Amino acid sequence: MSESSVPYSTHRRVQAFKGFLRQFLGHGGAQLGFVCLVCFLVLAAVPNILVGPLQTAVNATGDFLVPPSGQHLLGTDEVGRDVLNLVVHGARISLTIALLATVISLIVGATVGMTAGYFGHWADVWLMRLTDFFFVVPSFVLALVITPVVLEVMGRGRDILGFRPSIFVIIVVIGLTSWAFVARIVRSQTLSLKERTFVDRARVAGTSNLSIMLKHILPNLVPQIAANGALVVAGAIYVETSLSFLGLGDPLQPSWGTLLALAQRAGAASAGAWWYLGAPGICVLMVSLSFVLIGNALDDTFNPRRRVIP
Amino acid sequence: MPDTGDILRLENLEVHFPIQGGLFDRVLGRPAGVVRAVDGIDLTIGHGEIVALVGESGSGKTTVGRVITKLAQPTAGRLLFEGADMTSVRGLSALRPYRHHVQMIFQDAYQALNSRHTVFDIVAEPLRSLRLVENDAQLTERVSEALAAAGLNPPGDFFARFPHELSGGQRQRVVIAGALAVRPELIVADEPVSMLDVSIRAQILQVLVDLRDKHNMALLFITHDLPLAWLIADRIAVLYLGKLVEIGSADEITFNPRHPYTVALRDATPQIHTDADRSKLPALQGEVPSAARVPKGCRFHPRCPLAFDRCRQDEPPAIEVGPQHLSACWLAN
Helix, strand or coil: CCCCCCCCCCHHHHHHHHHHHHHHCCCCCHHHHHHHHHHHHHHHHHHHHHCCCCCCCCCCCCCCCCCCCCCCCEEEEECCEEEHHHHHHHHHHHHHHHHHHHHHHHHHHHHHHHHHHHCCCHHHHHHHHHHHHHCCCCCHHHHHHHHHHHHHHCCCCEECCCCCCHHHHHHHHHHHHHHHHHHHHHHHHHHCCCCCCCCCHHHHHCCCCCHHHHHHHHHHHHHHHHHHHHHHHHHHHHHHHHEEEECCCCCCCHHHHHHHHHHHHHCCCCCCHHHHHHHHHEEEEEHHHHHHHHHHHHHHCCCCCCCCCC | CCCEEEEHHHHEEEEECCCCCCCCHHHHHCCCCCEEEEEEEEEEEEEEEEEEEEEECCCCCCHHHHHHHHHHHHHHCEEEEEEECCCCCCCCHHHHHHHHHHHCCCCCCCHHHHCCCHHHHHHHHHHHHHCCCHHHHHHHHCCCCCCCCCCCCCCHHHHHCHHHHHCHHHHHHHHHHHHCCCCCCCEECCCCCCCCCCCHHHHHHHHHHHHHHCCCCEEEEEEEEEEHHHHCCCCCEEEEEECCCCCCHHHHHHHHCCHHHHHHHCCCCCCCCCCCCCCCCCCCCCCCCCCCCCCCCCCCHHHHCCCHHHHHHCCCCCCEEEEEEEECCCCCC
């Protein structure tokens, strides 16, 4: 019989996933980004074990602005804190801000894009004008305006889940200013997906619009969302660094941007303290580059023209 | 009009799509055109009857199917189901009873199945959405029943599979099972076998005929293939450029066509044996005109080998040329 049945097993899904990984890691850039990112994630996960608790001016261990040496691998800052210690703790703050901001950005972007694309007409017109607004307003400038206002209203009071409120404000601000790009991509994909026959079939089956969006359209958007999500993270790290550099970060929980700001204020550049400026700067560069490389590799892997049909 | 026991009745159904003019046209006040996809058709389908809707691509046959399944809204005319006017019924909950009775089989089974859902979820979708089952055991039973009726045996083997793990014929059976699961009274089948190998076509057609025979299910069979229509249907309606040109019993339309277009369609069928049955009319020339520029008079006249002056001026009405046999041609008398 020609239509012989092939017994189903989860084995096939595992194989498909392995195939995806092989293709994804076949990109040299993806390998580099992946390895680099894993290192930083380890730093961010267990900073206390690696370099001890976050040093402050009170428990600083070194002399002022000492160049890298055996005792202080990345030198010290203007109050004698170990720069390696600060950078490793900064990884936790920077990555948390960037990843949470990206989650917000993806949720808002996907919701707006999918609603606009699926319903069309007025929903599309108004939601896309809103998106255009966030698209043309430089998100950095908007963040710069919103952050101090919100901080003023909320105050810099107590911690939330171990993070200070100013960090939460930065997360929300970055999230709300970076979704426009995601919304545009999701909308264009939704426009093509909703014309597919399986959506018609779902309508004839009496499925509600919400179910069609969640069960039929969203799963087919995952590749685009994942690939662009990685690029959004890279952007978020940049914006976070810039905002902190301009003094909107939290000095008690320093991110890399905050460290750069401190270094600049301490006159690290004119004093020749390259390690103080260089360490956080290179970290920002490496993490955002990793995310861009991963994003591009994901984009290539999911590209239907290169993809092996499962 | 009294209820004659038809399950579905289309009265003067019209679907016109506006052509969005450019900014230039709008500024100059040029009238926006319309595509007359379906331009006033009357059709009835009886309980347990198989009606074939035959036409070339661009004749509007798929649009008729989409109107019946409420995927497209007619611009004029009425859609009556069991005597109840369904034309302007909209919204999920209002349409729920209708969806329960009217289902659709799609042409392209590759496109009609979401590649990320399992066969079970695909077939269960209408049962869940229309809230026709109370518990999981009942759901499993109904899905198994539908898969078995569509010829996928044993059903359990297919539950956890994905569409890309199935052959073309199996996929089409899954599409059919999805339509059957709710036990509808009418199924609109839009070219259900045109994408399949000839060897599998007969099996799929048998499934459809069995449904009618066992469950008295009515079927609107949309196809471009006249011999296939004759094989499966009780009655055939021939559609040309949005209008029915001829309608009658399958045998009448196939062996005693009274409209030059139907004759041409029949003659265009490749035959292995002889040319003895063929009429002496020349083969059709050219393409179906655009539905945005419907010819004046009889819409078939530019391609009709028998056209004369009257055809270019007046549109012929449907004339009764035999029992239950209507033809819209000035020569039909």
